[in-house]
Amino acid sequence: MTLKRYLDTPEVGRNFEKRKTGFVGADQAWLSDLRARAMDKFMATGLPGPKVEEWKYTNLGFLARFLAQPQANENFEISKTDPDTAEIKSLFDRAYIENISGPVVVFVNGHFYSALSSRPDEDGVTFSIFSENPGGFRQSLAEEKESTPLNNLNRAMVTDGYYLEVSAQVTMSRPIQIIHLATSGSDGQSLHTRGKISLAASARAKVIESFLGPDGPQYWTHMISDVDVAEKAELDYFQLQLQGKQAIHITELHSVLLKKAKFNHMNLQLGAEVSRSEIMNSLSGEYAEIGLRGAYLGRVKQSHDIFTRINHDKSHCQSNQLFRGVLDEGGKSAFQGKVIVARDAQKTNADQSNKNLLLSRKAEANAKPELLIYADDVKCTHGATVGELDRDQLFYLRSRGLDEAAAKELLVEAFVAEVFSTMKNGGEKNGDDMEILQQRFTEKTRGWLSREVIS
């Protein structure tokens, strides 16, 4: 018998058939066709099982529950008097970073929520919402940067999404916040959203995306982002995951960088029971620069899985990855970082660092760097460590009056601080935003730690 690499999911097809008339844009033939084709592809493979190397650390078996279940809220609409409004507002307040002024776009349970949104409104910036204008997504949905089973599933089931386009030479005046909320009524729902961010030559933008939901419901957030950064354009794209304790959080990010483009991505994982972040990037023009930064904190049944891939396809490009993990009792993580340097990609400069801190013996961190280098004149480094808190540092702090919890907190904060301090800033204004973000994340880290102390 051959190894079972993929999991069969026949109910999914039946469920899809039942639901298809209720999907956004079901009246548009091109979209229905596209969904059906994507579904066929998904059905042909099923879900990747643990025998698939890339999925070694995250078992998708539990997704069966979502795939078999009809969605309750296909035509999502919340009236102003809806009792849920108060809950949405309070979730929003937790996610919204108020001292970063600028446009805000909110999705609730996978659907655009206009009441709390204020879209970007400036020359050279086009912003559209999938459910309002599916036609505007025709081209981007048809593009297949990656035909993975989950990407196909997302394409087939997509609930909503956004498309941010910045014209050549235009710098967005303020960062845009995208907030994805799940409500207490989201149990059993799968929220298949998509984001497309496209910067034309020499354009600049900053996107801060947060995911947040309550403890209790088991919902599945499934978000796919497509990022295009054209010649000399610069994009900062941050994702902050603050999902509820039972949530499943799966994201895919695909970026393509052209000549002299710069892309900074930050990926912060704090919540959810299971998270999986795929960050796949192609350096398709010379002198492109990419920086991936991330931190993940896990405990009690929590598992975070980060999978990055950087294709150095052209010469003189730089990639720089820095990920930090903190795992407490029962927490598990994996960092798989793949760098592929093509034969022509001479003068490549690629480095990767992944450090993990275990706060308990019952915690696990896996690190798997992988370098595939086909060019000869390159500089590639990688380093991965798994360690514990330094006893001398702990004692030093405690001898000055900090109790054990406070001392640990300070050291953990310091451990992840590198993720921020090494983030390249563009200009003073951006520096302020970075500080606000760092502060926000530090607060969340603190919250994460103090919960540990109580329980």
Added chain:
Amino acid sequence: MDKTTYEESKMLEIKNLHVTVGGKEILKGLDLTINDGEVHAIMGPNGAGKSTLSYAISGKGGYEVTEGSVLYNGKDLLAMDPNERAGEGLFLGFQYPVEIPGVSNMNFLRTALNSQRRYQGAAEVKAVDFLKLIRAKAKELDVDPEMLKRDVNVGFSGGEKKRNEMVQMAVLDPSMAILDETDSGLDIDALRIVADGINRLRGQEKSILLITHYQRLLDYVVPDFVHVLADGRIVKTGTKDLALQLEAKGYAGLGIAENAA
């Protein structure tokens, strides 16, 4: 401990202290009493157990007290966590101050001060007041305020680390300080400044235990008592003259084995 046996003037009272490190007994029945406002100096050969004593008093993990007692203002110090000992007013100046990348001196000191305040039931220090306090102390000790913005001890020279310990002591204002070779590695001017800092503390009836190898510091901070620690015990006690004798003749000259272990 029975309150009636507690004498008002005793800051630190160590009786028959035995400490084991890594399965090896280092302190073998050490007795030492330090009264309020007294300055004691401990000298002794390398490896005698001086730092071990300082760690055992401040509660470092791995320093197992197998026998004996340590009272601090009449309270059982050995029953307390290290941070509680600090909250009670004990300060240890480390022989080797620890580097903590990612934590700024400022943040560290403010967190430390406020932790102690909370322990003592006092109000936390406001950010502005803290800034004033730390600037004043840095000036007193001739420390560049820029240094305080840097990460704790990271990239500091040996002498800078020692001065930083003194800034911490000045800000935390302990009732008893154990200074483990704070004078080692200091230049002549810095030694003076540090000595002034110690004398300021002394002036407020605080107790001080100086661990040192050199007579030099004791010219500035004249101790009430000088002890020699060798092979895990106090083997000789005298006044500052003992330090002078040691300087002149060495341990062997006074009939004290270099390393009796």
